């Protein structure tokens with residue numbers, strides 16, 4: 434197996450069922466030190482080696498808990514111990530392969546590029562009564578039809594983030610042309626916060642999430658998976674209900690403006 438640590442990304446484990454070899458690759462942007470990069474998984478031992486905690490590897494393996502994987506992993510740890518490649522804490526010694534990661538473009542260059550991508554606009558919402566919260570999202574995509582999965586990318590700095598990434602059911606409401614004011618309201622641009630963003634246009638769906646009555650389509654989602662990436666949480670939801678579907682124009686997010694699309698057929 435190979436543990437890969439890249440600046441700005443969560444650590445990941447490649448070839449998690451290959452117990453015959455173990456290595457650690459650091460892809461660091463120049464100026465980022467390897468001591469900090471290694472902290473979530475272990476500790477540096479000089480410049481070229483590291484001590485890696487087995488529990489960190491287990492946490493990253495999609496097969497942890499499966500008997501085959503656990504047996505293979507235990508055998509790998511025993512093999513490492515016999516060769517003196519573990520320390521008093523049971524941590525495994527790994528040779529660090531360092532590569533210099535490509536330097537990312539500046540955030541404003543990135544934003545200018547992404548403005549050229551036309552997308553729809555949604556409001557993601559959860560909770561009931563005074564506990565309701567929601568935010569405007571354009572980073573929304575279909576993932577899989579069977580099972581039905583969708584993805585939204587949520588900034589950890591937004592006020593609704595903690596609740597939207599909790600265990601509750603949430604709705605994704607695809608906005609129609611003419612709903613730009615709602616997009617701005619749920620983007621925090623109108624000074625209205627929390628449950629006060631919701632008005633009579635919202636109703637409570639059977640599954641408990643608030644649903645926007647007059648949008649193009651609502652999808653009710655149960656949380657299925659989360660993944661941290663940069664400043665955002667990628668939230669995958671299983672679609673457990675849909676509603677709406679009026680054949681009207683959609684709201685389009687393009688080049689920094691919200692504009693209506695053509696009429697649906």
Ligand SMILES: Cc1cc2nc3c(=O)[nH]c(=O)nc-3n(C[C@H](O)[C@H](O)[C@H](O)COP(=O)(O)O)c2cc1C
Nearest residue numbers: 568569570571572586587588591592619620621686
């Ligand atoms: C058109 C539009 C699209 C947006 N898309 C996203 C998105 O995909 N993900 C995200 O985290 N924030 C997105 N935002 C920003 C959030 O809506 C905003 O940061 C957040 O709702 C702020 O909420 P708060 O005032 O409750 O913290 C978008 C905003 C607008 C106006």
